[in-house]
Amino acid sequence: MGDKSELEFVSWLRTKISSKAWVPVGPGDDAAVVQWPNDKPCLATSDMLLEGSCFILAEAGAERIGRKAMNVNLSDIAAMAGIPRAALVSLALPKNGGKQLAQQLFKGLNQAAELFDTAIVGGDTNAWNGPLAISITLLGFPGPKGPILRSNAKPGDAILVTGQLGGSILGKHLDFTPRIAEAQLLSQLTNLNSMIDLSDGLALDLHRLCTESKCGATLFADRIPISEAALQMKDDKTPLQHALGDGEDFELLFTLPALEAQQLLKDQPLKGLRITQIGEITKDGLFMEEKGRKFLLEALGYIHQFD
Numbered sequence: 522m523g524d525k526s527e528l529e530f531v532s533w534l535r536t537k538i539s540s541k542a543w544v545p546v547g548p549g550d551d552a553a554v555v556q557w558p559n560d561k562p563c564l565a566t567s568d569m570l571l572e573g574s575c576f577i578l579a580e581a582g583a584e585r586i587g588r589k590a591m592n593v594n595l596s597d598i599a600a601m602a603g604i605p606r607a608a609l610v611s612l613a614l615p616k617n618g619g620k621q622l623a624q625q626l627f628k629g630l631n632q633a634a635e636l637f638d639t640a641i642v643g644g645d646t647n648a649w650n651g652p653l654a655i656s657i658t659l660l661g662f663p664g665p666k667g668p669i670l671r672s673n674a675k676p677g678d679a680i681l682v683t684g685q686l687g688g689s690i691l692g693k694h695l696d697f698t699p700r701i702a703e704a705q706l707l708s709q710l711t712n713l714n715s716m717i718d719l720s721d722g723l724a725l726d727l728h729r730l731c732t733e734s735k736c737g738a739t740l741f742a743d744r745i746p747i748s749e750a751a752l753q754m755k756d757d758k759t760p761l762q763h764a765l766g767d768g769e770d771f772e773l774l775f776t777l778p779a780l781e782a783q784q785l786l787k788d789q790p791l792k793g794l795r796i797t798q799i800g801e802i803t804k805d806g807l808f809m810e811e812k813g814r815k816f817l818l819e820a821l822g823y824i825h826q827f828d
């Protein structure tokens with residue numbers, strides 16, 4: 522984007538974003554000023570979406586892509602049981618039609634940010650002869666119990682998941698709710714040992730959690746909550762394989778002591794969102810139990826490939 526159009530865009534942006542008490546200086550200066558709660562560390566996460574590889578602009582529409590880009594980052598803050606506070610948004614826009622595209626993207630970005638009381642405080646806007654790229658850096662802080670990590674699952678923990686899994690390609694991958702509020706409530710009500718958001722598929726994300734926690738896990742095949750969309754997928758995979766391997770569910774996978782899990786499952790405290798126990802943490806090895814037999818669980822899922 523030329524200097525003039527970037528200035529214009531920033532002025533336009535400033536009329537669109539609401540002011541937040543904790544942002545004394547927002548977009549427009551060399552850097553933003555963000556107040557931080559005393560004694561809270563900063564959670565920082567970043568995610569980049571690329572046209573062609575992560576989304577098809579013509580199919581999804583810019584507003585939806587903007588919303589998704591923000592929600593993907595919010596989901597990572599949720600996975601730490603964190604509270605989002607400020608986002609930096611960087612756009613690489615195609616030269617042709619870049620201005621209108623930026624405004625549409627921003628509508629979706631702002632909508633998602635506002636829903637979770639997150640201030641868009643700055644970023645960068647540039648244009649080139651290439652496809653659209655959106656990179657967001659999201660800052661937040663942990664709730665009263667501190668950040669919930671991947672690395673603290675304990676043998677004997679129950680493994681639980683929110684919602685239903687698989688088949689997100691049929692729509693949920695674009696339109697989902699990051700589980701910020703749910704993660705807050707879970708961490709208040711229970712002693713979560715570990716948590717991760719399901720971005721790349723249950724089997725792979727569980728594998729990551731177990732690797733970080735230096736433990737194993739056994740999943741119970743008949744307890745995995747399979748989504749309607751996974752049942753509708755028409756290919757050579759079973760619905761269970763979709764629930765295990767499909768990416769972008771953006772649900773929470775978490776572990777906690779078995780006794781507490783029993784109570785939580787009885788109480789079902791998340792409005793309109795079911796919690797299901799799908800397995801247990803063990804000392805080592807990743808297994809699936811199906812009809813009384815035990816299989817090795819492959820860490821299938823979505824891996825971003827590069828040389």
Ligand SMILES: [Mg+2]
Nearest residue numbers: 597600718720
């Ligand atoms: Mg994540």
